[in-house]
Structures are given as C-alpha cells and as structure tokens.
Amino acid sequence: MALERKLKPDRSIGGAIIPISMPIIFALIAIIFEYTIALKVAAVMMALFGLFYLYMLLRTGNFHLLVVVCEAFFFTFMFWFLSERYVFGNWEGQRSFQVAMMIGTITFGILLIFFGINRRLQWRGREVFELAAESVEETGDGYTHRPRPVGRVEYSLHELRGFARFAAKHMIALPYISAKSITLVPLKMGDEFFRLLGLLGDYRDATWVNFDVDGEVSVHIAQKDYLEYREPLAFDRLCQSFGQLFIEFLDLHSKGEGIRAVDRMDELKIPFFS
Amino acid sequence: MDFRTAAKYAALLSKDYAEDIFALLVNYQAVSASEVAARLNLHIKTAQDFLESLTGLGVLEKEEVLEKKRPYFRYALKQTRILIDLDLMQVKREPTDNSLSIPIREKANAGARFAAARNDVTIASVTIWSGEGRDRQERRIKLTNPQGRFLYHLPFPKAQPLSVAEIMRKAAIDESLAAEILDLVQLLDKYGVIEKAA
Numbered sequence: 001m002a003l004e005r006k007l008k009p010d011r012s013i014g015g016a017i018i019p020i021s022m023p024i025i026f027a028l029i030a031i032i033f034e035y036t037i038a039l040k041v042a043a044v045m046m047a048l049f050g051l052f053y054l055y056m057l058l059r060t061g062n063f064h065l066l067v068v069v070c071e072a073f074f075f076t077f078m079f080w081f082l083s084e085r086y087v088f089g090n091w092e093g094q095r096s097f098q099v100a101m102m103i104g105t106i107t108f109g110i111l112l113i114f115f116g117i118n119r120r121l122q123w124r125g126r127e128v129f130e131l132a133a134e135s136v137e138e139t140g141d142g143y144t145h146r147p148r149p150v151g152r153v154e155y156s157l158h159e160l161r162g163f164a165r166f167a168a169k170h171m172i173a174l175p176y177i178s179a180k181s182i183t184l185v186p187l188k189m190g191d192e193f194f195r196l197l198g199l200l201g202d203y204r205d206a207t208w209v210n211f212d213v214d215g216e217v218s219v220h221i222a223q224k225d226y227l228e229y230r231e232p233l234a235f236d237r238l239c240q241s242f243g244q245l246f247i248e249f250l251d252l253h254s255k256g257e258g259i260r261a262v263d264r265m266d267e268l269k270i271p272f273f274s
Numbered sequence: 275m276d277f278r279t280a281a282k283y284a285a286l287l288s289k290d291y292a293e294d295i296f297a298l299l300v301n302y303q304a305v306s307a308s309e310v311a312a313r314l315n316l317h318i319k320t321a322q323d324f325l326e327s328l329t330g331l332g333v334l335e336k337e338e339v340l341e342k343k344r345p346y347f348r349y350a351l352k353q354t355r356i357l358i359d360l361d362l363m364q365v366k367r368e369p370t371d372n373s374l375s376i377p378i379r380e381k382a383n384a385g386a387r388f389a390a391a392r393n394d395v396t397i398a399s400v401t402i403w404s405g406e407g408r409d410r411q412e413r414r415i416k417l418t419n420p421q422g423r424f425l426y427h428l429p430f431p432k433a434q435p436l437s438v439a440e441i442m443r444k445a446a447i448d449e450s451l452a453a454e455i456l457d458l459v460q461l462l463d464k465y466g467v468i469e470k471a472a
Contacts, residue, residue, distance in 0.1 A: 142432030144380055146388045149395060149427055149444075180394065204390055216395050218426070236433035 006133035007126060007228050010271070012190050018049065039083035046076040056196060060168040064120040071108035078104065119266065123171045125188035127265035129225065132242040138234035147220040148236070150243025153211065153250060157182075160211050163253045170262050172249070176203055181212040184246065188225075209246045219243040279331070280360045286327055287356075291316060295324055299334070304350040306339075325349045369452035374439040377471040378459065382431035386467045396422035402465045413465075420451045421458045428468065435471040 013020070022045050030038035050072025057065040078101055085097075115121050155163075164175035164182045173184035174195065185208045187195055194200045207222045219239045226235065249261040286292060294314050298305050307322035314321070328334045329349065333356060336347040391398040401414045417425065423445040429436050436444070438452075438459060447455065462468045 140432050142382055142430055144388070144430050146380065146397065146428070146430070147390050147395075147426065148430060178392075204392065210395075212395055218395055220390065234432060236430040239430070 005130065006136075006230060006233070007129055008230050010126065010189075017190070018193065022046075022049075036083045039079045043076045043079035043083065046072045046079060050076060052193070052196070056192065059174070059196065060171060061165060062120070062169050062171055064115050067108065067111045067115060068121060071104075071112065074104050074108065119270070121171075122189050123187040123192050124265050124270075125173075125186040125191070126270050127268050128172060128186040128242075128245065129188075129228065130268055130270070131264060132245050133229060133233055133238060135241050136233045136237045138237055139231050140234045141232040142235040143223060143226055143232075144235065145220075145223070147210070147218045148239040148243070149216060149218045150240050151217050151247060153215045153217055153247055155211075155215060155250065155254065157213055159254055160250075163250045163258075166253050166258050167249070170258075172261070172265070173209070173246075174203075179213075181210050183208045183210045207242075209243060211250075217243050217247060275359050275361075277360065277365060280358050282327065282331060283356065283358050286324065286331075289324065291320075291324075295321070299349065299351050300354070304337070304348040306346055306348050308346070367453055367456060369456050373456055374442075374452060375437045376459075377435035377437050378441075378463075378468050379429035379433055379435040379471065380431050381466055381469040384431075384465075384467045386462075386465070388425065390426075391422060394422075395426055397425040398422060400425065400462070400467065402467060404465065415461065417458070418454060420445075420447045421454060423447060424455050424458065435469075 022042065025045065026038050026042045029041050050069050053065050053068045053072060057063070057069060078097075081097070085093075112121070160182050161177065164177060164184060167173045167184050168175050171187075173186040174192075176183040176185065183203065185195070185203050185206050191200065195203070195206070200206065204220070205222060206220075207225045208220050210218045210220075212218075219242045221235070221239060221242060226233075226238075229238075249258070252258050252261050291314055295310055298310055298313060307325055308318055310316065310321040310325065311318040325334060325336075325347075329336050333351070333353060334349045335352045336349050338345050339348050385403055387401040388397050389399045389401070390396075396419060397417060399414055399416045401412060403410055403412055405411050424441055424447060427441050427445040429441075438455060442449070442452065442455060459468065463470065
C-alpha cells in the first residue's frame with residue numbers, strides 16, 4: 001500500500017539553487033569578460049562551496065560529506081589550473097589534464113549519485129515531519145507559537161549528547177548543545193545553507209525538540225513548517241507525535257539500534273532533492 | 275486603615291509645602307486658607323484644597339468665622355500625630371477551590387506571542403496586541419519563573435482543557451504560589467489569550 005504523504009510536494013529549489021546557479025554565473029562571466037576570469041570565479045565558488053561543506057562535515061560528523069568536500073576542492077584546483085593554462089591550442093600536459101578531469105568527474109559523479117540516492121548527503125527534515133504526522137489523523141488546526149512539553153526521559157546528559165551526535169551524523173537534526181539542554185533542529189533540504197550560516201535567525205524560532213538536563217522533553221513547531229502540511233493537523237497531537245518520534249529514536253539509539261531510525265526514514269523514499 | 279485612605283495621606287504628605295503647612299498648624303492656634311497662602315506664598319486654592327483634604331481625613335477641624343459680611347473657615351489641628359497603619363495582606367487575593375478548579379486552555383488565534391526562555395522549560399514573556407489599525411498597541415508581560423512554567427504547561431488551543439490546579443501540578447509549582455498564577459490567569463483572560471471551558 002502506498003504511503004499517504006502528509007506534506008505538500010516539495011517545490012522549493014533551495015536545495016538545488018547553488019549547484020544550478022554556478023554554471024549560470026560561469027556562463028555570464030565568460031560572455032561578459034573572458035573564459036580565464038570565469039574559470040577563476042568558478043574555482044572560487046567551488047572553494048567556498050567546499051569550505052561550507054567542510055564546516056557542515058565538522059558540525060555533523062557525517063563523513064559522507066567528505067565526498068562533496070573533495071569534489072569541490074578537486075574542481076577548485078582544476079578550474080584554477082585551467083585558468084592559468086588556458087590557450088586556444090595545445091599545451092604541455094593537456095592530455096594528462098583531460099584524463100584527470102574525466103576520471104575525477106566520473107568518480108565523484110558516481111559517488112555523489114550513489115550517496116545522494118541513498119540519502120546520505122541530504123538533511124532528513126522532510127522524513128522527520130512525515131513520520132511525526134504519520135499517526136496524526138485528526139485535523140483542527142490549533143496552532144500556537146508556544147513550545148509543548150511532551151514527556152520525560154530517563155537518560156543521562158552523556159547519553160543525550162551521544163544521541164545528539166547520532167542525529168547530526170545521520171543529518172536527522174542539527175544539535176545545539178548548552179550546559180542545561182540539548183536542542184535538535186530538524187532541517188529540510190535547502191534550509192541548511194541559511195541555518196548553518198546563521199542567516200535564518202535564532203534557532204529557537206525554528207522547529208525543535210529540546211531535551212533538558214532533567215530529562216524534560218519539549219517540542220516547538222514553527223508556523224512555516226506547520227503550513228507545509230496538506231491539512232491543518234491537530235496541532236496538539238502533532239507536537240505530541242513529534243516529541244514521541246524523537247523519544248523513540250533516542251530509545252533505539254540507546255539500545256544500539258539507532259540505524260533502525262534511519263531505516264524508517266529511508267522507507268519513506270523521499271525524492272533526491274527534497 | 276484601607277489602601278485608599280493611606281494613599282490620600284501619602285499624597286498630602288508628599289507635597290513640597292506639606293511640612294510648612296503643618297508647622298503653621300502646630301504653632302498657630304488656628305489658621306485660615308488665605309493666611310497660609312500669604313505666609314507660604316502659595317495660591318489660595320492650593321492652600322484651601324490641602325486644608326480641606328486634611329479636614330476630610332479628620333486631622334483638622336474647621337470653624338466658620340464671620341468677619342464683616344464674608345464668612346470664612348479657620349482650621350485647627352485635631353490630633354498631633356498621624357499614624358499610617360496599612361495591612362498589606364488586605365490586597366492579597368486568596369485562591370479559592372473554585373478559582374483553582376476552572377478548566378482553561380490557550381485560545382485559538384489569540385494573536386499572542388510567547389517567547390520561550392533559552393535553556394529552560396519556561397516562557398519568559400508574552401506579547402499581546404490590542405486595538406486595531408493605528409490604535410494597535412503592544413503590551414509585553416514579563417513573567418516570573420513559576421508563571422513561565424505554568425504557561426509552558428498550559429494546554430494548547432483545541433486540546434483538552436485542564437484546571438489551574440492540574441496545570442500547576444504538571445509544572446511542579448508549589449500551592450503557595452497560587453495567587454501569582456491566578457493573577458496571570460486573570461490578566462490573560464482579560465486579554466483573550468486563554469479561554470475557560472464551560
């Protein structure tokens with residue numbers, strides 16, 4: 001039986017905006033100025049892209065992102081190298097360059113497609129929102145900006161920190177750790193650039209699940225995310241379900257079965273760019 | 275002494291010229307408003323209002339005097355001590371079983387904004403907007419920690435309402451703090467942020 005999606009189809013291009021904009025910028029600069037400048041700009045863009053993903057890798061601990069970092073720095077080097085050597089004719093080492101470029105493009109292309117299809121490079125916010133809404137059948141709105149306490153867990157701060165690292169590594173949510181609490185902010189693809197760069201404002205205004213030192217669990221769902229659901233789901237039930245989902249993930253993680261949480265998200269088969 | 279009477283005393287005693295007028299009243303047998311005004315360089319209406327207010331409070335007594343054809347009043351001290359004894363507990367709102375058992379929840383689309391405290395399971399403040407158009411006003415209510423915890427556990431709109439006592443229990447708020455919780459409930463009810471279930 002096909003799973004009924006509770007979220008509206010993802011029509012945002014946030015996740016693809018950077019990869020799509022790079023060739024456009026490259027083409028524009030090449031037309032307005034010249035190829036060598038366009039290649040240098042492309043190299044700088046790839047370097048910035050690589051640095052951003054390196055930061056994301058360090059922030060999450062997801063080593064699959066290393067592929068994106070290496071790919072970005074590989075193309076940074078190749079574009080810069082080409083911009084220095086570019087002439088309308090043959091140059092020494094041109095053949096080796098072409099071979100290296102082809103091998104790099106194919107290798108990174110295969111790896112990116114493989115990890116992308118297996119959703120190892122994407123933030124899993126959509127899966128989290130879908131799973132949270134799975135058990136909520138009632139509708140009736142009732143949205144409020146207030147956080148909702150959803151229960152209590154009996155885990156030590158050490159265990160909670162372990163779970164936060166797990167959530168970050170599998171890109172389930174971005175953790176914000178303080179002395180008194182651990183807040184997990186699920187991100188949807190396309191939001192990660194602005195959230196990680198701190199351009200989306202205070203994370204307390206986003207959707208989050210908070211675990212405090214006493215084990216109290218509370219949930220806040222941002223209005224923007226709530227409006228992403230096709231129907232005005234009963235907000236109280238949705239918050240409860242959202243909190244319970246993370247408590248289940250925490251229980252699975254504590255039993256050493258955290259990968260089952262990832263399996264549940266994989267089963268949703270969310271499209272590549274969502 | 276009730277709060278209103280104490281406030282009247284306080285208002286009179288806080289006047290710049292109060293001590294000077296009392297000095298006249300203590301040292302003279304009786305004085306008229308025009309004598310006080312002339313002696314202290316005050317407007318006669320100011321002096322008269324002050325003396326009348328003290329008479330109203332029973333500190334002075336006045337006697338009508340007829341001089342030529344115009345009657346006027348002379349004021350004399352009735353007592354030489356003013357004792358302000360105010361029991362602050364008289365304004366305490368004692369929570370009743372009834373007030374604690376009212377089921378409440380947040381009202382849908384109340385238009386209030388709740389600011390969650392950083393690193394704590396509590397609401398730090400509530401911002402309420404009232405009025406329309408250019409008359410629209412913003413009011414920010416800063417909450418005490420127990421009030422913030424109470425609001426954190428207040429049922430959502432459309433959720434099952436809970437009594438004030440139940441919410442206090444969920445939020446682990448001591449019963450002795452019921453008065454400040456009820457004060458908040460009253461305020462939020464006034465601004466339409468919460469609704470009482472029938």
